[in-house]
Structures are given as structure tokens and as C-alpha cells.
Amino acid sequence: MPVSGxxxxxxxxxxxxxxxxxxxxxxxxxxxxxFAFHDIAPQAPTHVLVIPKGRYCSFADFSATASAEEIAGLxxxxxxVAKDLGMEADGYRMLAxxxxxxxxxxxxxxxxxxxxxxxxxxxxxx
Ligand code: AMP
Numbered sequence: 027m028p029v030s031g032x033x034x035x036x037x038x039x040x041x042x043x044x045x046x047x048x049x050x051x052x053x054x055x056x057x058x059x060x061f062a063f064h065d066i067a068p069q070a071p072t073h074v075l076v077i078p079k080g081r082y083c084s085f086a087d088f089s090a091t092a093s094a095e096e097i098a099g100l101x102x103x104x105x106x107v108a109k110d111l112g113m114e115a116d117g118y119r120m121l122a123x124x125x126x127x128x129x130x131x132x133x134x135x136x137x138x139x140x141x142x143x144x145x146x147x148x149x150x151x152x
Contacts, residue, residue, distance in 0.1 A: 029133045031084030031125035041077050041134035055107050059099025062107045071142025072111060072118075076104045082135040084124045104137050113141040 036042070043049045044063065051063035054074050065073040078100045082088040088097070108118050118141035123130040 028126045029130055031086055031130045033083055035081045035083050036133050039133050041132050059096055060103030070140035074139040075136045076107055077136045083133045084135050085122045086124055088135040108139055119145045
């Protein structure tokens with residue numbers, strides 16, 4: 027069910043619970059700013075989510091209110107994860123859904139990383 031992606035932040039969302047260690051995740055990477063883990067329902071041979079450790083509802087919230095260090099930290103982590111998982115040779119896609127029309131379902135900002143096969147058009151027809 028899509029969400030608005032707008033504040034207030036919901037501390038009960040599933041990625042907040044993963045960050046608090048209440049729910050297990052298949053961890054790929056972690057540093058001061060970011061946490062990366064495998065998507066539970068992968069839509070490509072490799073499908074990883076990279077999230078900031080801070081409480082941000084969506085890209086809209088993150089881009090407007092996160093510090094420069096948090097923004098740099100998150101995007102450095104996205105690039106590092108893609109590189110470390112060997113995605114660079116054949117390429118990959120990063121994607122962030124925001125709000126209802128974006129199809130965002132979890133109200134904690136996350137970047138999807140997809141790789142492992144040709145990924146087709148940016149947006150499916152229809
Ligand atoms: P979005 O539609 O952009 O909000 O994407 C949410 C993503 O979170 C989907 O691809 C889900 O498969 C994924 N997801 C939901 N719950 C979990 C979980 N517990 N662990 C890993 N991925 C999850």
C-alpha cells in the first residue's frame with residue numbers, strides 16, 4: 027500500500043525496526059551513515075536497499091532536511107555497495123520511490139539497487 031512519504035516520521039516502520047535490530051535483515055554493508063541489506067522480495071538477481079540511519083520519510087524529506095554529511099554518507103554508501111557487489115562491470119540501476127504515485131511502500135527513505143540482468147525500460151509501459 028503506497029504511503030505519502032511526507033513527515034511525520036513513523037518510528038514503527040519496518041526499516042526503522044530493522045535499524046533497531048528488532049527484525050533481521052541480510053546485511054550487505056553498514057557504516058556511520060548508511061545500512062544496506064537484501065530486499066526480501068528481489069525484483070532482479072541482485073536487489074539491495076540502502077537506507078540512511080537517520081529518521082527520514084522519503085527522498086523529499088531527506089534531500090530537504092538531512093545534513094550535508096548524511097547526504098554524502100548515504101550516496102557514497104550506495105556507490106560503494108554497487109562496486110563491492112560487482113555491479114559496475116555490467117551496470118545497475120538505482121531507484122527511489124517517493125509517495126503515492128512513486129509507489130513508495132515503506133516510509134523510511136531507501137535507494138533500491140538492481141543488477142544481474144538487463145533491466146529494460148526505465149518505466150514499464152502502461
Ligand atoms: P518501496 O516500494 O520503494 O517503498 O519499496 C519497499 C521495498 O522494501 C520492497 O521492495 C519490499 O520488498 C522491501 N521490503 C519490505 N519489507 C522488507 C524486509 N523486512 N526486508 C527487506 N526488504 C523489505
